Amino acid sequence: KDSESFASSAHVVTVPGAAKGWEDLWERHGSGQFDFADLVEPAALLAEEGFPVAPMTSHHWNEGMDLITRWLPKEENAKVPMTVDGKRAPKAGEIMVNTGMARVLRDLGKHGAEQGFYNGETGKAIVEAVQRHGGTMTMEDLENHTSVFPKPIYATYRDQVKLWQVPPNGQGIAALIALKGLDHLESKGLCPRISPAT
Numbered sequence: 001k002d003s004e005s006f007a008s009s010a011h012v013v014t015v016p017g018a019a020k021g022w023e024d025l026w027e028r029h030g031s032g033q034f035d036f037a038d039l040v041e042p043a044a045l046l047a048e049e050g051f052p053v054a055p056m057t058s059h060h061w062n063e064g065m066d067l068i069t070r071w072l073p074k075e076e077n078a079k080v081p082m083t084v085d086g087k088r089a090p091k092a093g094e095i096m097v098n099t100g101m102a103r104v105l106r107d108l109g110k111h112g113a114e115q116g117f118y119n120g121e122t123g124k125a126i127v128e129a130v131q132r133h134g135g136t137m138t139m140e141d142l143e144n145h146t147s148v149f150p151k152p153i154y155a156t157y158r159d160q161v162k163l164w165q166v167p168p169n170g171q172g173i174a175a176l177i178a179l180k181g182l183d184h185l186e187s188k189g190l191c192p193r194i195s196p197a198t
Contacts, residue, residue: 008067010135015145016126019108019117024147037109044109048102050095061089071133118142155180 006012026036053061061082068082079086081100090096107116117123123142130137154164155176163179165172185191 010130010133010137013126013130013135013137015137015141016117017145017147020113020145021147023108023113024149028149035109036112037106040105040109044102044105047098047105050097052093053090053096055092058090058092058094062091065089071129114143118145155183157183158186 022040023036026039030039065080065083065088069080072078072080080088082089082098084090084094084096104117104122107120107122110116111120119139119142123139127137127139127142150167152164153167153173153176154162156162157179163176165176167173182191182194186193
């Protein structure tokens, strides 16, 4: 029971690395032809104007609504974020609009990860929400976030194809293990050989 409680507590919320990761990736590998704001604008526009929700996304969104609503104040007419009408998750095919996400993306693009996200309105809101629910994240945690670019690892399939992944602590190693398992089973005749037509 304690591990279940911990797994859905504010203590498992980690510093969001995507904002800095995107910016670092752009700085390190970008062509220089686009500003960072130009690169995040299509996503901001999609959030602002809405997008049709895919069936599987809708399913998991609906299944996870209790994880969203459990953190909200129990006010009678309070609007629930991440919903289509302030109350429910979107059905497959419904258009989901998220103007808050559009604002976050535009702040990130215009002001960069440090000022537009971690030390900005978004970072402050994240820390406040985590602490309100008993977590220990601080603004200093956000300010100290850095990206890393580890050396990728790979697995060879049929001595012809290399599948590259980021090393643990990411999930990419699962794909490498599966690929090597398939390679072994095929080589021993224990499963049908996969072909491009399969």
